[in-house]
Amino acid sequence: MITKPKGTVDITGTDAKIWKYVEEVIDSVMEKYNYTYIRTPIFESTELFHRGIGNTTDIVTKETYDFIDRGDRKMTLRPEGTAGVVRSFIENKMYGNSDLPVKVYYNGTMYRYERPQAGRNRELSQYGVEVLGSDDPFIDAEVISLALNINSMLGLKGNKVHINSLGDQESRDNYRRALTEYLKPHIDELCEDCKARFEKNPLRILDCKVDAENAILKEAPKTIDYLNEESKKRFDTVCEYLDLLQVEYVIDPKIVRGLDYYDHTVFEIHADIPGFGNANVLGGGGRYNKLVEQLGGPSTPCVGFASGLDRLVMAIKESKIDLPIRDHLDAYIMYVNEEEKKYAIYLSQELRMAGFVVDTDYGNKSLKAQFKQADRMKSTYYILLNSEDLKEGLITIRNSKTKEEDKIMMEYMIYYFDEHLIDQEIEEDSCECGHHEEGECHCHKHHE
């Protein structure tokens, strides 16, 4: 048997419906914020990621999906969305657009070559936004608020933003120096991993899980205390704007976001699902004012954000959120002989063209089996065909719940469904109760 590659998933059935719904919500919220959709290649020149992310980081040295194409070109499956968007911005000379900033969003698969574990796969889906060409703190705040609003629209309430500022180059350098000086005399008291980080990437020590409760780290210098006048003022403005947008945020000095290209604002969106561990981080982003220049474009301040669809879907399922996903048919057509089947073919077409969700049997199953299948598909109505009635142009429509039956002329079928199904939808929509105990509400929504 041929199996799927390690770290990939097939998304089918109800899960696929949830995914599709999540993507629809993303699209609709993006439209309101006037972010335009951008599709960039799934693979790019390896060099793009080396220059964009930094070729000494582990990401580039051991976690990218690289391949050589038939023309001997070095290619890499994109590990994240930002580099491709920035490349496109430069290549298409969008910096010349009359209406900067360029506000775009993407949604697609990303690849990283690593061992799969909870909430991490080799192929993953992310959506994200990039705003290129504005240094206004308003944009920082808007991107954060946008991310939270999407989660909220998906039913993920109470998410919090953890925010921090790395400041500009000068502030970052000062901080890094202060941190290493502070840690130097204490280095032996930290875990083995931290000792290695001290040489490679000391900022990451702040995020260590082993030493998280260690007083040394708790009292370590904080980035925001090392911001210069201008960076500090900028950060304060972002926070002020977040207040205006009524965003709940926590200033979290532990957030440093490892990557070189970040400066000033950095943030993560945190859910608070018990037992969800690291997967509670639903997204993150920050400002990258130097990246466009680094990739050969004109100096352009940018801010962006990305979020994993896999994690969003997991969080939605874990939180047991009821999504408005269709899980039922309007009608299922039953027949037994060839003559009736021809009517079934004709009637299914009529109903579908009129906008109803309809299915029928394709395997000449027994009537009993057709009833079972109709139940499984949660059909609201059953259409029962029998040769005798058909001769007179009659069909039987049965309500699956009340078992009430009507025998009507075939020509009136559409009117019948228009009337009955719309009534029912109004009744369902009028219920705003959401979650409650069985018996308190008489709506038709299922209560578990």
Added chain:
RNA sequence: GCGGCGUUGGUGAAGUGGUUAACACGCUGGUUUGUGGCACCAGUAUGCAUGAGUUCGAUCCUCAUACGCCGCCCCA
């Protein structure tokens, strides 16, 4: 790249170095000459991830590989 645990029908799973691999759910058919959900009956893995080894004999022991779950590193 490193480590722990796992892999038995459509599903959840029990089990044993030796003729027919439990049980449950599901599915299919029947009891009901064409009207479901209940009940009863019957059918439903020549096979226990793959490959090799040990053995008279392996699903069971050993090794390797693949995939899965979880953790580390790292983080997008």
